[in-house]
Amino acid sequence: xxxxxxxxxxxxxxxxxxxxxxxxxxxxxxxxxxxxxxxxxxxxxxxxxxxxxxxxxxxxxxxxxxxxxxxxxxxxxxxxxxxxxxxxxxxxxxxxxxxxxxxxxxxxxxxxxxxxxxxxxxxxxxxxxxxxxxxxxxxxxxxxxxxxxxxxxxxxxxxxxxxxxxxxxxxxxxxxxxxxxxxxxxxxxxxxxxxxxxxxxxxxxxxxxxxxxxxxxxxxxxxxxxxxxxxxxxxxxxxxxxxxx
Amino acid sequence: xxxxxxxxxxxxxxxxxxxxxxxxxxxxxxxxxxxxxxxxxxxxxxxxxxxxxxxxxxxxxxxxxxxxxxxxxxxxxxxxxxxxxxxxxxxxxxxxxxxxxxxxxxxxxxxxxxxxxxxxxxxxxxxxxxxxxxxxxxxxxxxxxxxxxxxxxxxxxxxxxxxxxxxxxxxxxxxxxxxxxxxxxxxxxxxxxxxxxxxxxxxxxxxxxxxxxxxxxxxxxxxxxxxxxxxxxxxxxxxxxxxxxxxxxxxxxxxxxxxxxxxxxxxxxxxxxxxxxxxxxxxxxxxxxxxxxxxxxxxxxxxxxxxxxxxxxxxxxx
Numbered sequence: 001x002x003x004x005x006x007x008x009x010x011x012x013x014x015x016x017x018x019x020x021x022x023x024x025x026x027x028x029x030x031x032x033x034x035x036x037x038x039x040x041x042x043x044x045x046x047x048x049x050x051x052x053x054x055x056x057x058x059x060x061x062x063x064x065x066x067x068x069x070x071x072x073x074x075x076x077x078x079x080x081x082x083x084x085x086x087x088x089x090x091x092x093x094x095x096x097x098x099x100x101x102x103x104x105x106x107x108x109x110x111x112x113x114x115x116x117x118x119x120x121x122x123x124x125x126x127x128x129x130x131x132x133x134x135x136x137x138x139x140x141x142x143x144x145x146x147x148x149x150x151x152x153x154x155x156x157x158x159x160x161x162x163x164x165x166x167x168x169x170x171x172x173x174x175x176x177x178x179x180x181x182x183x184x185x186x187x188x189x190x191x192x193x194x195x196x197x198x199x200x201x202x203x204x205x206x207x208x209x210x211x212x213x214x215x216x217x218x219x220x221x222x223x224x225x226x227x228x229x230x231x232x233x234x235x236x237x238x239x240x241x242x243x244x245x
Numbered sequence: 246x247x248x249x250x251x252x253x254x255x256x257x258x259x260x261x262x263x264x265x266x267x268x269x270x271x272x273x274x275x276x277x278x279x280x281x282x283x284x285x286x287x288x289x290x291x292x293x294x295x296x297x298x299x300x301x302x303x304x305x306x307x308x309x310x311x312x313x314x315x316x317x318x319x320x321x322x323x324x325x326x327x328x329x330x331x332x333x334x335x336x337x338x339x340x341x342x343x344x345x346x347x348x349x350x351x352x353x354x355x356x357x358x359x360x361x362x363x364x365x366x367x368x369x370x371x372x373x374x375x376x377x378x379x380x381x382x383x384x385x386x387x388x389x390x391x392x393x394x395x396x397x398x399x400x401x402x403x404x405x406x407x408x409x410x411x412x413x414x415x416x417x418x419x420x421x422x423x424x425x426x427x428x429x430x431x432x433x434x435x436x437x438x439x440x441x442x443x444x445x446x447x448x449x450x451x452x453x454x455x456x457x458x459x460x461x462x463x464x465x466x467x468x469x470x471x472x473x474x475x476x477x478x479x480x481x482x483x484x485x486x487x488x489x490x491x492x493x494x495x496x497x498x499x500x501x502x503x504x505x506x507x508x509x510x511x512x513x514x515x516x517x518x519x520x521x522x523x524x525x526x527x528x529x530x531x532x533x534x535x536x537x538x539x540x541x542x543x544x545x546x547x548x549x550x551x552x553x554x555x556x557x558x559x560x561x562x563x
């Protein structure tokens with residue numbers, strides 16, 4: 001085993017550890033740089049940081065899980081001969097979802113879904129589809145045509161070609177798409193705070209409202225750390241599946 | 246035996262294959278040859294239904310290929326392509342065992358078969374656990390052939406299988422394949438655009454041009470019966486000379502009784518090719534040379550007269 005992959009995981013573990021420590025002990029940072037975190041505003045956060053972290057991760061996990069499921073499913077469908085014509089449509093539709101600001105999706109769906117969790121989940125879900133869908137389709141399209149030809153030429157049916165050859169070979173590319181999608185959603189989920197979905201957006205939004213930098217940092221530092229940790233985690237997964245090819 | 250009757254394939258307005266009628270004999274290598282874009286690959290791929298013909302009928306051992314679902318048909322037909330198409334995420338073992346697994350073979354039988362094939366292809370048994378990216382081009386191609394032979398199909402389709410390998414390795418692969426074929430006697434349809442490769446391997450050569458089959462016979466017959474201009478041009482002016490490489494001296498010398506050692510002529514073993522003998526005659530400006538057996542005993546003499554029949558047919562004629 002190379003040392004490089006081990007170092008990668010050490011880095012990931014370190015980032016995760018720092019994130020967890022910081023969420024439970026944010027006052028350490030405040031004591032480290034008291035001038036920066038001096039309270040100027042009048043707002044005092046009522047939600048403990050670990051609760052915000054849990055809400056945030058919960059929201060991102062559920063929405064990302066649903067986006068990945070939907071995107072891989074659609075990307076896979078596009079592989080079948082009968083659906084070739086839909087491929088463009090799928091990508092166009094998800095691009096449309098991507099260009100539509102998530103704030104707008106939230107604003108539009110609140111009247112129907114009410115405040116809180118659901119409109120935010122919907123917005124993040126729609127937002128998360130495109131990167132995964134696009135990578136699933138290109139990942140499968142970029143497989144050496146000789147390999148695909150051999151697979152069906154040897155007597156695999158479409159499903160077998162897909163499960164035994166196409167998806168395993170496209171996996172690193174699909175994971176790269178998941179990585180982009182999850183990281184986008186970790187940042188975008190802060191918007192949820194505007195409609196009461198909780199998460200790290202709560203201190204950020206209240207900090208902005210009260211001109212309280214300390215409060216903004218209380219939300220934004222953990223969000224940034226979470227995104228970096230997730231990025232490192234997925235890049236490791238990518239490397240694992242890349243090595244398997 | 247494969248029978249093609251009026252096989253035609255249209256892609257849009259382009260006719261890639263036009264009304265091909267042919268019979269491909271059992272246990273022989275039939276080489277489909279022609280310039281690129283002549284429809285030879287398309288014709289090959291219609292045999293295992295990778296491409297469906299627009300019209301016409303293809304049958305294997307009398308049974309129309311359309312009567313069998315494509316997947317089931319293909320599992321009974323070996324398939325080797327130019328860029329090998331080994332599955333990069335599978336080991337050599339897993340690659341070779343793809344079809345046996347699709348056919349539901351038991352693990353011990355698969356293991357036995359993979360070992361047998363590695364031995365046959367002259368690959369070390371330790372190769373089984375390697376990944377395709379650890380193989381050289383020639384090794385990968387051998388694994389490709391082994392994979393096609395895995396379930397012991399009677400029919401093998403090969404689409405420029407040695408096309409992506411360097412010339413030296415290609416010659417070795419051809420020799421090896423020739424040896425394996427002599428053992429296995431598969432019905433092989435082999436697509437190439439390389440005339441020398443065709444000469445080396447073919448029992449029958451089928452020449453295609455613009456989607457039509459313009460000639461189909463044994464390699465020697467193209468010379469015996471004067472071939473149409475396109476074919477002789479395509480096969481090249483040195484075709485007859487190259488053809489001599491297919492023949493061994495042992496079948497083409499005049500035996501002499503007794504001994505004739507002191508003639509001073511150069512000698513060649515009976516296993517040498519006729520091409521080598523002719524080359525020797527030409528370079529030394531000689532009329533005849535002596536043929537000896539493995540032990541060194543003189544068998545007879547070789548002159549150009551000895552190969553008159555090769556191109557002149559049974560009826561003779563110089």
